[in-house]
Amino acid sequence: MSSLLFKARRLAVAAATVMSFALGAQTAQAATDVRVGFIPVVGAGQLFVIDGEGWATEAGLNLKLTQFESGPAMISALASGTLDAYYGGIGPIMVASARGIDVKVYAATAIEEMTVVxxxxxxxxxxxxxxxxxxxxxxxxxxxxxxxxxxxxxxxxTVLRYWLQNVVKADPKTYQITAMGIEATQQALLAGAVDAATVREPTLTVIQQRDPNTKLLALGGQMQPNQPGSVLALTGAFVKAHPEQAKALVALHNRATTLLKDEPNKAAAHLQKGLGKGITDLATFEKAVVSPASKFVADPMVIKDATKVMQDFQLQQGTLEKAADLNLLFDDSFYRAAVAP
Incomplete structure (x- = not known):
């Protein structure tokens, strides 16, 4: 009798162990991978708050982050299907959409983040x-x-050229524009290889700390009012395959926007971890998050009109071959669901 009871208990334990492993496997499988491309700027801060607070994991999202030095560098990744989400400037997304790449803007991240120093x-x-x-x-x-x-x-x-031509109205013969990555721009400016540069946070704060004689020549709103900056865009393939997860990511983005505005020091710790690379200290990020160049927003429709101004200018400049349909490019359905009472 005792032998039978012992065997029964062993079978029960074994069954429970198998069940535990099965449930664990199901939980792991339930997490949805989200391949996210981003540029290293404070304007993409919501991404690092979502990741740092652990909200993505709680929502069953496994964020796989890849850094790019500019938005245009991410377009080929979007086109090849190796990215699901994009945290970068609106400009390249317009180019991608105009080229037929299935991608939409579901949330803004910041406005007027560009500066000239x-x-x-x-x-x-x-x-x-x-x-x-x-x-x-x-x-x-x-x-x-x-x-x-x-x-x-x-x-x-785009914003630099718009400022030079439509605001400053400088003679093109008096300036020379050189294209380079975000980190190379900071290095070139500090090394004296260039006289001026467009920078975003945290680069603006870093440069001002390293060289107090650096002069802020224009804030984003002076360059282009309500200047559209970074956005959260999602590919059509990801939204179609994982509609609830896409909706959850936008909701978390909105939540992160609130934290960035209401608890900047808490948010700064996550940004330092995501962007600091062990080089830039926390105090720098705490200052960068509350900088005049850090205006966090989530509602994508806030930037729609200013995006048209930017698009018209890009068409004029020839950097955009044809206009993207902004009514199709912007989708605020997930954002509206997130803020609904």
Missing amino acids: GRAAFGAQADAATAAGFKAFADREGRPVRIATQPPGSVPD
Whole structure:
């Protein structure tokens, strides 16, 4: 009798163990992989808050993050189907959509995040951010103002050219634009290889800390009012295959936007972990998150009108071959569901 009871208990334990492993396997399988491409800027801060707070794991999302040096660099990844989600500038997404790549903007991340800074002789000019200032520098130095920004079609390049042509109205002969990655831009500016650059946070804070003589020439709103910046975009394939997970990611994005605005120091710790690379300290990120260049938003419709202004300019410049249908590009259904009472 005791022998039979012992065997029964062993069978029960074995069954429970098998069941435990089975449930564990089911839980692991339930997590949905989300391949996310991002550019290393504070404007994509929601991503690092979602990841750092553990919300993605709780929602059954396994975020697989890949860093890119610019938005245009992510387009080929989107086109090849190796990315599901995109945290980067709106400009490349318009290009992708116009080329027939199935991708939509489901949330904004920030507005007016782009700035222009100047250093050395150019930055020291009182009239640096004027057409007269550009001309005075070119006449004095015998060369144009050298400006670093990201590749053509990116938000930094587009907004810089818009500012130079429509706001400053500088003579094109007085400036020279050089395309490079985000980190290379910071290095070139600090090394004196260029006179000015378009930068976002945390680069703006880092540069100002390393060189207090760096001059902020223009904030995002001065370059283009309500300037559309980084966005959360999702591929059609991912949304079709995982509609509930896509909806959950947008809801978490909105939640992260609230935390960034209400608890910036808490958010800064997550951004430092995601972007600091063990080099940039927490205090820098705490300052960057509350910078005038950090205006976090989630509602995609906030940037729709300004995106049309940007798109029209890109068409004029030839960096966009044809216009994207903004009514199709923007989808606020998941955002509206997230904020519904």
